[in-house]
Amino acid sequence: MxxxxxxxxxxxxxxxxxxxxxxxxxxxxxxxxxxxxxxxxxxxxxxxxxxxxxxxxxxxxxxxxxxxxRPRPGERWHLDEVFIKINGEHKYLWRAVDQDDNVPDVLVQNRRDKAAARRFFRRLMKKTGTVPRVVVTDKLRSYGAAHREVMPSVEHRSHQGLNNQAENSHQLTRQCERAMKGFRSIGGAQRFLSASSGISPxxxxxxxxxxxxxxxxxxxxxxxxxxxxxxxxxxxxxx
Incomplete structure (x- = not known):
């Protein structure tokens, strides 16, 4: 294209x-x-x-x-969330990684409850224009609740040991966070992480x-x- x-x-x-x-x-x-x-x-x-x-x-x-x-995202998505500090407050960075280590999207949110997971699922499907065959997450129950509501036909594997791919993808974020001495705002963090996740991988x-x-x-x-x-x-x- x-x-x-x-x-x-x-x-x-x-x-x-x-x-x-x-x-x-x-x-x-x-x-x-x-x-x-x-x-x-x-x-x-x-x-x-x-x-x-x-x-x-x-x-x-x-x-x-x-x-x-780049090609369309693969059929297996690894999802994970990690806390980041913004002006001293804990926020959550939600990240999706496919089996080829491409990052379809990231989203900074205030919470990691069902509503936040549901918002991230819907944003992923809208942005990629596709639905995965398998979603792999950790054991956070918000994923299961949102999965049953938003994409019930997709296989959901919930296991801590299966999600290293998404967890490893957070390492560069931590390095950048230290170099920048923290993020100043949710909007600034979202803009930086969205651009970096599209360039660095x-x-x-x-x-x-x-x-x-x-x-x-x-x-x-x-x-x-x-x-x-x-x-x-x-x-x-x-x-």
């Missing part, structure tokens, strides 16, 4: 600088100041505030473009299952897709 790259009208910096800064911030657990320093090391002078504005403007657009270019293939040449070839393809989505000119091959 072809996608229209975002408009950079009014921006003085080249597209490749903007897209690279946004990619760095959402791919790795970096602060805006650390992205500024990495770019300075490469001879590009850009302030951390400018990086922040670029990420706010283009991060979700890049994530949406990458989501459109796309550049983390199953490295342990690949040979080095295969990994480099796969990453080259994924970088080319990123350049198409962002509108950045392709990079020349290096020896």
């Amino acid at each position: 072809e996608s229209v790259s975002p408009s950079y009208r009014g921006h003085r910096c080249p597209v490749e600088v903007i897209s690279h800064c946004v990619w760095l911030y959402h791919r790795f657990p970096l602060s805006f100041r650390e992205v500024e320093e990495l770019m300075l090391q490469r001879g590009v002078i850009v302030s951390y505030e400018t990086v922040r504005r670029w990420c706010a403007k283009f991060g979700q657009a890049y994530a949406n473009g990458l989501r459109r270019r 796309r550049f983390r293939p199953h490295r342990h299952l690949m040979t080095a040449p295969d990994h480099r070839a796969e990453m080259t393809i994924r970088f080319a897709i990123r350049d198409q989505i962002t509108g950045a000119p392709g990079r020349p091959a290096t020896v």
Whole structure:
């Protein structure tokens, strides 16, 4: 599916600088100041505030473009929720991960009761336009109650040991949370996590299952897709 790259009208910096800064911030657990320093090391002078504005403007657009270019979510979804601190208060991050480690969606909510689980189920089906064959969750009873109401025909497996895939997906969130010294608002957390979950997993293939040449070839393809989505000119091959 072809996608229209975002408009950079009014921006003085080249597209490749903007897209690279946004990619760095959402791919790795970096602060805006650390992205500024990495770019300075490469001879590009850009302030951390400018990086922040670029990420706010283009991060979700890049994530949406990458989501459109990947295959539909797999037939097995792993769902999990984890608490995050926002201004000192406990909120809950709900995350779905398919069997290929793609993240169809994330949602920050105040609670983890039946209503919250039901809201997340409905949001997932609406956003992906599909229904899984199997849903795997931990033993939180909210999942079972919402599952019976929203998707009763879908097989539900509830077992703590089966859900490591979703739990492992939270690790990058924890790293980013530390780098950012916590989230400031629910809206800010939702925007950041939604963009990051659409960008970061796309550049983390199953490295342990690949040979080095295969990994480099796969990453080259994924970088080319990123350049198409962002509108950045392709990079020349290096020896």
